[in-house]
Amino acid sequence: MESSFxxxxxxxxxxxxxxxxxxxxxxxVTGIAMRSIGLSPLEAMGxxxxxxxxxxxxxxxxxxxSGAPLWLIFLxxxxxxxxxxxxxxxxxxxxxxxxxxxxxxxxxxxVDGMFAVGADKLQRADDxxxxxxxxxxxxxxxxxxxxxxxIVGVFGAGVIPQDWSLEFMTTIAxxxxxxxMLREKPMWVAALVGGLGAVLLRELPLRLGLIAGIxxxxxxxxxxxxxxxxxxxx
Amino acid sequence: xxxxxxxxxxxxxxTLLAIGSTTIMTRGSFILAGEKGRLPPALxxxxxxxPAAALSALVVPDLLLDGGGVDPFNPKLAAGLVVxxxxxxxxxxxxxxxxxxxxLLVLRKGAGW
Numbered sequence: 001m002e003s004s005f006x007x008x009x010x011x012x013x014x015x016x017x018x019x020x021x022x023x024x025x026x027x028x029v030t031g032i033a034m035r036s037i038g039l040s041p042l043e044a045m046g047x048x049x050x051x052x053x054x055x056x057x058x059x060x061x062x063x064x065x066s067g068a069p070l071w072l073i074f075l076x077x078x079x080x081x082x083x084x085x086x087x088x089x090x091x092x093x094x095x096x097x098x099x100x101x102x103x104x105x106x107x108x109x110x111v112d113g114m115f116a117v118g119a120d121k122l123q124r125a126d127d128x129x130x131x132x133x134x135x136x137x138x139x140x141x142x143x144x145x146x147x148x149x150x151i152v153g154v155f156g157a158g159v160i161p162q163d164w165s166l167e168f169m170t171t172i173a174x175x176x177x178x179x180x181m182l183r184e185k186p187m188w189v190a191a192l193v194g195g196l197g198a199v200l201l202r203e204l205p206l207r208l209g210l211i212a213g214i215x216x217x218x219x220x221x222x223x224x225x226x227x228x229x230x231x232x233x234x
Numbered sequence: 235x236x237x238x239x240x241x242x243x244x245x246x247x248x249t250l251l252a253i254g255s256t257t258i259m260t261r262g263s264f265i266l267a268g269e270k271g272r273l274p275p276a277l278x279x280x281x282x283x284x285p286a287a288a289l290s291a292l293v294v295p296d297l298l299l300d301g302g303g304v305d306p307f308n309p310k311l312a313a314g315l316v317v318x319x320x321x322x323x324x325x326x327x328x329x330x331x332x333x334x335x336x337x338l339l340v341l342r343k344g345a346g347w
Contacts, residue, residue: 022327025327043243051250055289070248074252077252080289082285083282083284084260086281089278092267103265107261107265107266164339165339168310171310172313172314172334173331176321177289186283191286192290194288194290195293195295197291198291210291214288214291217288217291221280
């Protein structure tokens with residue numbers, strides 16, 4: 001008789017495996033991008049371990065590279081990771097009866113892909129062992145894949161000539177990440193106002209323009225959502 | 235000199251730790267608390283716009299600004315537009331990187347733009 005942990009693990013892997021293939025280029029690109037701003041291989045691998053969040057890593061690289069102040073780097077990473085607060089609130093009941101160390105591991109390993117694939121099933125399953133297997137095994141596999149492919153990028157970057165503007169890979173990655181978000185109109189407004197706000201406010205001291213642009217973008221998206229839904233009701 | 239390099243390395247590791255702390259703080263916010271906490275719905279909806287606004291605030295200045303001023307005709311913007319077209323049309327995850335870098339390099343090195 002197979003344990004419910006193993007049954008959960010098998011089903012989780014079956015659900016997550018197809019998605020994980022798409023992670024490979026991201027991990028490699030992130031590895032290259034970290035080296036392109038001058039991180040040593042050790043520092044780049046350290047960042048992959050300590051941060052383990054592609055968007056926050058890629059988003060803060062240009063700031064680290066240009067010597068931005070620590071508080072700005074911290075705030076930007078926080079904003080880029082804010083969506084995880086929603087994921088965490090959704091999944092909190094799923095891990096409610098687990099010990100602290102397990103909840104810590106689940107938190108560190110929580111990524112967009114696993115949430116997208118598994119949040120529904122995790123919330124509906126009654127057996128805590130099944131849920132643990134379903135979540136932790138694919139999440140650990142995802143972590144391993146990210147670290148290994150990241151190493152490929154970190155060392156692969158050394159082969160590419162220095163003057164190839166590799167730092168632009170970061171901009172490409174951030175652009176590609178943004179595109180699927182822009183399916184709804186309010187998201188468009190948030191992105192447009194955020195982007196143009198950051199351009200127009202770039203002369204602000206302490207590089208406050210970036211944070212101000214982001215705040216304006218969030219507010220604009222929220223206002224646009226209200227305006228659009230209000231119009232639909234009428 | 236060596237001291238300068240040392241402290242720079244230490245500063246970088248501190249920066250990486252600070253960025254990493256946001257990963258645990260956000261992902262663990264409710265899971266670690268262990269309570270069945272709920273996020274106010276208005277806040278939850280506002281937070282949905284954070285990633286799009288932040289990514290755009292990072293990308294748009296990089297694409298529009300060249301040498302300090304707004305320049306609508308620069309190789310980065312041209313490459314960025316190619317990336318957007320490629321990423322919306324095809325599902326291949328490598329293609330935006332290969333074509334985006336190719337356009338940038340051809341314009342910068344080939345055409346000397």
